[in-house]
Amino acid sequence: MSAFLPVQLDTTRLTLRFLDDNDTAAIYALFSDPAAVRYWSCPAWQEMAQAHDYIAQTLQHYADGSALRWALVNGEQAVVGVVTLYHFDRQNARCDVGYMLARPYWGQRYMQEALKAVLDYGFGTLRLHRIEADIHPDNAASVRLLQGLHFRLEGHLRERWFVDGEISDSLILGLLARDWRSAN
Ligand SMILES: CC(C)(COP(=O)(O)OP(=O)(O)OC[C@H]1O[C@@H](n2cnc3c(N)ncnc32)[C@H](O)[C@@H]1OP(=O)(O)O)[C@@H](O)C(=O)NCCC(=O)NCCS
Numbered sequence: 804m805s806a807f808l809p810v811q812l813d814t815t816r817l818t819l820r821f822l823d824d825n826d827t828a829a830i831y832a833l834f835s836d837p838a839a840v841r842y843w844s845c846p847a848w849q850e851m852a853q854a855h856d857y858i859a860q861t862l863q864h865y866a867d868g869s870a871l872r873w874a875l876v877n878g879e880q881a882v883v884g885v886v887t888l889y890h891f892d893r894q895n896a897r898c899d900v901g902y903m904l905a906r907p908y909w910g911q912r913y914m915q916e917a918l919k920a921v922l923d924y925g926f927g928t929l930r931l932h933r934i935e936a937d938i939h940p941d942n943a944a945s946v947r948l949l950q951g952l953h954f955r956l957e958g959h960l961r962e963r964w965f966v967d968g969e970i971s972d973s974l975i976l977g978l979l980a981r982d983w984r985s986a987n
Pocket residue numbers: 838839840842843901902903904905908909910911912913914915916937938939942943944945947948951
């Protein structure tokens with residue numbers, strides 16, 4: 804697979820840009836907040852080394868073309884979240900989307916704004932046919948966010964994740980390129 808070269812996406816309030824080593828502290832702040840990771844696939848981070856690993860893996864994913872991750876930067880130059888396109892299946896033109904927003908910024912439609920730009924890029928420049936998301940069934944904000952972006956609820960998979968001694972189901976939501984185009 805070929806490498807992903809840096810891509811910047813601009814929205815009204817945010818700049819979406821590739822991550823680098825300077826983002827380590829901001830990424831740690833995001834993923835060490837227990838409330839933010841309540842429905843995530845791992846427990847809250849407790850060591851800065853986890854943020855270093857995350858950045859190193861992100862850079863590796865850019866280099867090997869396996870995932871695209873953007874930092875969401877606001878007008879004050881603060882990193883307020885991340886969005887990732889991953890699990891690329893080139894043959895079938897699909898991937899998954901994941902996202903995380905820092906708690907002070909919830910409920911202000913920042914993620915909706917960021918995902919619109921990422922979906923435009925995915926269905927436009929990347930020519931994807933389908934984008935999927937795997938959501939904890941109790942994550943009402945995330946389900947609502949995706950349904951507002953025209954994702955459809957397509958499945959409920961039982962007992963798919965073990966996190967911190969708790970087993971949880973997944974809701975699978977999917978969006979097709981034609982759904983996105985006809986809605987925009
Ligand atoms: C889920 C998350 C991304 C939502 O981002 P956000 O910027 O706060 O959401 P938005 O403001 O864009 O809102 C999108 C929709 O969700 C709704 N919403 C937001 N918070 C909500 C909540 N707590 N409960 C129910 N609906 C909620 C909004 O009303 C809006 O719907 P509407 O357009 O129909 O009114 C954010 O809360 C987050 O990062 N949480 C922690 C990490 C996480 O759970 N990531 C997703 C894992 S898959």
